[in-house]
Structures are given as structure tokens and as C-alpha cells.
Amino acid sequence: MKLIAQSENIENIVDKDSIYVDKTEYIYNLTKQYERVFFSRPRRFGKSLTLNTIGTLFEKGVEPYFKGTWIYDKWDQNKYPVLHLSFLEYPTTDLSEFKRRLCLSIYKFAEAHNIKNLLEDKEPSVLIVNLFDAMKDEQRVVLLIDEYDCQLTANINNPPLYDEFRNCLRDFYAALKGKKQIKFLAVTGVTRLKDVSIFSVGSDINDLSYDHAFSQMIGFTREEIQKFYIDYIKLGISYEKHIDTDSVSPTDVEEFLNRMAEQYDSYCFDEFYENKVFSTYSVNKFLQAIFQKQRVVFGDYWYDVGGLPSILMNYMESHNLNIEKLLTSEIAIPYNDFVNPTSLIDINENVLMCQTGYLTLKSEIVSGYGVILGPANREVRTALFLLLSLKIFDTTAPAFGLTNRYVIEKGNVEEIINLFNEVLAALSYDKYPVNDEPTLRALLQVYLLGKNHDVRVEQHNSKGRSDIIVNFPKRRVVLELKYTDKASEEQKKLDEAEKQIIEKGYGLENLGDRDLLQIACVFNGDKNKRQITIFKTVERT
Template sequence: MEQMRKLPIGIQTFEEIRKDNYLYVDKTALVYQIANVGKPYFLSRPRRFGKSLLLSTFESYFQGRKDLFKGLAIEKLETKWEEYPVLHLDLNARKYETVADLLAMLNQYLEKWEQKYGTERQDRSPEERFAYVIERAYESTGKQAVVLVDEYDKPLLQALSDEVLMDEYRRTLKAFYGVLKSSDRYLRFVFLTGVTKFAQVSVFSDLNQLQDISFWPEYSSLCGITKDELVKTFTPEIQGLAAFSETDFETMVDKMTRLYDGYHFYPYSEGVFNPFSVLNACKSKTLSNFWFQTGTPTYLVELLQQSDYDLRLLIDGMEVTSSAFSEYRADARNPLPMIYQSGYLTIKGYDKEVGLYTLGFPNDEVRYGFLNFLVPYYTEVTDDETGFHIAKFMRELKAGDVDAFMERLRVFFAGIPYELSNNNERHYQAIFHVVFTLLGQFIRSEVRSSRGRADAVVITPDAVYAFEFKLNGTAEEALKQIDEKGYLIPYRLDGKRLVKVGVNFSKETRNIDEYKIEG
């Protein structure tokens, strides 16, 4: 029987991974570089992207644990292996409902450090105790301290809908993290991670020397897995996954690329795979939306609704300036920073002449997972019903039953509450966009909103369907536009049946009132 290699699913401790012989994607060359060219760093990455493991790796390095790095890149780079006092604060493991919860977590770590470095300031504020521990760690060891903070923003993220609580958390953390500036002389290294980048004017305003490397090209693959790393590290697992799926190795790599690759944290950087999904796919021998299923973006969808954001921009991709998505603000007028920093959008292109970035879904896992999750918020169609209807949509078009397809589409629009639709064309177009994009999971479906192209083109093994929608017009006008604009001309040589579908929406009924089919 073939021996199963150990995959570190849920293992975030570098020491455990190395001692227990789990697979490890070697990032230690970057760890060495970061640790030796600067001091105070911040890195923003989506959840479950390896941030905790990265900090654990730094912890082992600064503890001088040479034994754990045998055979890794850093072994050839480091010659001293010095030991430093390490203060590692992990804010990820608690639910923060009150300020008392945050203070309890800080107190838990402070008490542990004070037992080692001195309890003389235990009756003071958290920031005073923190400053004292750092100073005493230096004085008692003769070595500057290392401070590692994992998920610094966890309390803030849990209070996004409560401005009063958010302000209390912000004041507490601002004072606590501000110690890292005043204690600079006692610090060898500082590294903070989180999902979001709270603006410099808030939490980090007293820590203005912090280097935010989230957008630096040399560290774009610090968290995540490149394609080379995927093939080098996981070839046996991918071979097993391919065999179980009755396909070949190259085809499986292509499938995994479409599903899990595509995160870009710098315009020209190599894309990286989601490590959580890769590990789970290799372990379970199935391809599924592993990362998306571990957290539901409820708050992000609510932000989209509050902002009346045009969903077509999310689906098609949008051009924005860096400030439109890189700065964090809990602002319903601009939900992009939260959506980007949470990992649901990524950089897909950059026009350096005008300084505009193109944002889009990183891969199919996020695209289809997010849109499926979105549908119930914009219609009364539930999650389970969405998947059922999309599968039926696909079958009906493949069978050439356009009438059944259109009747099913009516179900989606019949469920749109009046207060959501606001009786405007954009909401109907958004739902239409979502439905046809979700079809892309099964058959080729091209959704466009730019002038001069059909609203949607669906390609099945036997036919090409061009859909055109009108609001308070006629189905005949929609058919006429397909002819006049020549939407089907590019497909004439495909040898397939060409079908035109003209559809009209009625503002009064808030649904499809007529459609016509030709071809």
C-alpha cells in the first residue's frame, strides 16, 4: 500500500510541521531576507492564506532553532542562528463581543510574558505593561525583543457594524501597538499580519514607521503557492487526484489553476494558488470550493446592497486607482477595499500610463462561490434553489429548449422584492448577469455589458445563442438589434445552429413580459 504523505491542513505551527514531517512549501529564503533587511513590517493577506504559519516560521528562526530548518533554503543563508526573546501575540483565537474580551486576550499574553520578564507593572494599563515587558526582555537577555502579532485586526473586523465598539477597540489597540514605536531601541524585529489595512490615521497612526509590504513585488508570493511550487511539492498528490478523477496530470494542474490560482498582490507578479484549497483538494481527492466554504461574506454582500453597487462591475472586472481598493474604510459608499483585502477580488491588470488597476475575481472558486452566495440577497431564490436552477438552465439550453430556459428565468425575476429592485434597469441587468455568469461553470457563457456586443452569448455543443434584453421596449426590438449589430456574425463558421433570443422586461410587472426566438 502506498504510504500517504502528511498534508498540514489546520497545522499552523512551523515546529510541528517540521518535527512531524508534514509537507512544507519552502518560503525560508524570503523569511531570511525580510528578517535581515528591516524591522517593522505589516502584511495584509486574505484569511487562511498562511499568515499564521509565516509568523510561526519567524518565531522559530528568531529562537535560533537551526534544527527545524535543515534542508531548507535558509540553512545556506544563515550562519549565526542567534536566539532572541520572542513575544508572539495571536488575536485570532477568540470572539470579541465587548472591550472586556479584547482586554482579557491582551491580559492573557501579558501575564505569560510577565512571568518570564517581570511583574512589577501588572497594575498598569495594557500598553504600559507591554512596554515594560519589551524593555525587561531586552535587559534580562541582552538581546533586542522580537514582536509578532497575528491577525491584529480580528477584534476590529468583528465590530464593523458597531461604530461605538469599533471606536473602543481602535483606541485600545492604537495605544497598545503604539508601544512598538516608543520601544524601538529594544526591538530587533516586528511583524504584524491581518486581513485588512486599517488606514494610517487610525490604528497605526502612532506607528508610522511600519513598512507595509502587502504590495511589494519581491514578497508577492510570501503567502500562497506558485505554480512551480505546486508541481514541485505536490506532484504525487496531484497524480493521485488526477487518477481518482480519471484524467491526466497536466489536465488536473489546469483544472486546479482555474479553480484555485489567480491571486495577484502586485500587478506584474506571478499568480499564487490558495494554499488552503490546494491542501484540501489533495487530501480529499476532490475539487471543491474549500476556501469559500470556510467563511461566508455576509457583511461584504450587505455593503454591496447598501452602496447600490453595480454587480456587473464585479463580474466583468473594473478599472480603479490604487486608493480605491488599497486603503481600508468601513464605508458603504465604497465596498471595494473590504472585498479586495478579504480575497474576493484581486489585481488582474495594470495600465501604468494612467495608473489604473483592473480588479476581478481571482479564480472560479471565488467567482462562482461568491455569485451563488449573492443570489439570495438580490432575489428570493435560496442557495439550494440557485444551484438547482443553474443546472437546469444548462440542461435546457444544451437540449435546445429555450422556452423552458426563459420560463425558469422568470422564476428568478419573480422573486425580486420591490424594495430591492428599486424598479431600475441596473438591478434587472445585474441578476441577468449573475445567472449567465453562473452558467459558465458548465457551458461556455459570455456576458458582456459594453456597447456593440450582445448582452449574452451562450455556446453549447450544437448551437450558439445570442440574448438581447430591453427594458419597457419589445422583444422584436431586441431581435432587430441582434441583426443590426451583427452579434452572431463571429460564429457563422462554427457549424452550429445560430439562435437569436429577444427579451423584454416590464417595469410594471418587474419581470419578463415577452420574448421571441428566431433560428
């Protein structure tokens, strides 16, 4: 079996005979149709490999790294020197040092390509123009800029330094406008911000972040996974079903891909809301784990490495997130907020969540109409609520320890209620007070979803909707929650919860052969209690 690529460099992938999911048709069309492009994607999605592939084609051509790919007999570009700038490599807290390091990269490029008479300067915007002026009339350069917004996202809570970096970047991109020396320019980043001149009126850079034609250039399609990773898929099925890989049927493969899709698919970067992609990093790590661990583990790989980017950590220091909105599968935001975010300082929080990968497009983008966002899949939904847990709870509390991993799945009712009370005791009550039933329900849902439980929120049946249902292979737990701040009302509220469960049959729909545990409980919000004070197991008749 070929190895799964672990590099962002096409040369390393080919040299090690690793699997390369062929995206060269997109790159061919991109370079034929445009001269200057930008596209945003979340971290760990494949932006850097895409830029590296573009750079390798322009600098070295198709030999020897593109044999067997779509582009091999079609690429007809001349070779050009490539100036590849990754802003991840430059300082984020010292503007002067950032400028020095960026200028050093330009000097090294000029030296490596024998560009003489380059006038020195300490301002990157001036030095890049000097570079172009020093080039011969017929010379052209390919300019690739990766993670252009790294310095901005690092300073979301430092407005003065943010402004200094923004002004520097604005000047730098303004200096690139219209320069004939640039054969091709590609810029990537996580965010799309109108306060950088890259997107300003008159900019000659095409923003393809949600362009239909290139919506699957970064990310894996289901068809690509089945084509390039079929050996790994069959291996996983063989471990689960205890059969030889030769005995794996097409139906087995489809069912396995369906489960992968539920976990890692449905990121959408398509203005028409048609094309969707899997997370490249998560798919690679998931399939690698099958080979290494000899079992199938649907882990949360994206979050473990890139799921808590500094941009969100910094944002959350000064902003509270709207929990109840994030618990819904669809969040409507104004068209202009989505298309024209101005600055990280005042960006719509849901647009930021989308740009960082926690939410994705759930509707078409139509001028003048609201845009719908929501979590892409189960992995990112778990990551989202793990993120919220870090914000809302003291996650060093016992409730978040490994010893409580199976309490809800296997514990008795007293153990489950004790766990929930430990969770609620770990709340930051000054920021997230529990003053009503919807808030109580939302906070417990955040905890449960952050633990990757299969939680059905306000699950509908023919008679009504339950507060919380948690599904396990052999058990279903139903919680009907009531709120009061008076001890005298506790019994009455408990009776109401029990009556609702019985009359509406919460949890009975599609139960299968699971055991059903129905719990009525009452939370007392009095500041001296703040816990579930009374509960009851509902007996089925």
C-alpha cells in the same frame, strides 16, 4: 504520497511528514532586511503559517523542523522568546474583556520566560511597556501579531465600539514604537487602515503588502505547485484520462496546470503587477479532493470556508454594492483610496473587496494614477457573484434549489424562461428595481455567475455583442434581452431582439460541436408584471 498539510503550525506539518511548500528564502530575506513589518492578505491565504514559521525559527532554530529547506544551512540568528498574539482568539464585542484577555496573554508570556517585577495594569498599551521595562537590558523578544484588525472588522456597523477598539489598538501599537526590546515584529491582517497608528506618519513598521520582493511569500506559484504537488497532479490526470501515472506526459501536466490557473491563480500583491499567486487554501483542497474522491472536481473551496468573512457581511448590511461595476473585469479607483484607506466606516467598497480577496490588483501602483482592480480567477468570480446573490435575491426561492441545477444546460426554452422568471421574482425590488435593460442583464448575470456557469457577458463578434452567452460542454445558450413597461410594445421589442440575433449571428463564433439555442425575450417592468412576458426561439436557417 505525502499528505497535504492541513495545519497552520510548521511543527505539525513536519511531524506528520506533510508537504511543506518551502517559503523560507523569503522569510530569511524578510528577517535580514527588516525589523518591523506588516502585510495584509485575504483570509485562508497562509498568513498564520507564515508567522508560525517565523516564530519557530526564532524560538527553536532550524533543528529539527527545517531540514531539507532552503534556509537550513543559512539561518544564523540567536534564539529569542516569541510573544505570538492572535487577535482571532480575543473577544470582538466587549472591549473590557478584550483588554483582559490580551493582558492575560502578556502575563503568561512573562511567567513562561521568567520575567520578574512586571508591574500589573489593565491597559494593554501600558502592560506591554511594563513588560519591556521588566526585561533585562540584553533581553530581546520577537513579537508576532496575527489578524490585528479582527475587532475592527467585526464592528464595521457599530461606530462607537469600532472607535473604542481603534483607540485601544492605536495606543497599543504606539507603545511598540522604537522599543529596543523588540528584536523583530511582524503584524498581519486583512485590511490596511490608516486610522490605526501602525500605518501613521512616523510609524517604524514597514508595510510590505504590495512589495514586489515579497509578493509571492504568501500564496503558491505555478512552479511551486508543479514541484511540490506533482504526484497529485499526475494522479488527477490519470483519473481523467484513465491512464497510469507513469504515462502522464509533460504536456498533460502543463494543460492540467493551465486549468488550475484559470480556476485558482492570478491573485496579485505586486506593486509592479508582475508576480501572481494561486490561492493556497483552494489548491490544497482541490488536490486533496483528487486523492479522496478519486476524481477531479474544480470546486469553489475558498468561498465554502472563508469566502464570506464577517467584515463583508457586516458591510453589506448597511451598503449596497455597485453591481454593474463588479460585472466588469476592470474597476478603476483613485490612487489615494487604494493606498491610504482611512477607516472601515468609510472605506471605498472596491478597496474592501480587494482586501478581502474578491478583487485583486490588475495594474501597477503608480503615485497619482488610478489603480485597476478586478476578479482574480473563476473561483473568486463565482464567489463574488454568489455573495451578490445573497444580497440581491431571496436565495430560499425555488430558483436557487438543486432541482434547477441542469435547467439551462439541458432544459427546453419554456423551462429556461420559467427559471429566469423565478429568479427575477426572488429579487429585492425595493433595493434593486429593474427599470432598464442594463439592470435586467446585470441581475441575470449575477445569478448565472453565482451558479458557476461559464457566462460570457456582452460577448463580441465581428458584427456586434450579445447580451448573455452561457457555455456548456454540449450546448450554448444565447439570450438577447429587451425591456419595456408597456404591453403594447412587447411584440415590437421581441422582433427587434430576434432581428439582432439573426443579423449579428450571436453565438456562432467558436461554437465547435455544441448545440446552439438562441432565445429572444422581453421583460415587462410594469409593477404588476415584472417578468419575461414574451419570448421566442430563433430558428437557424
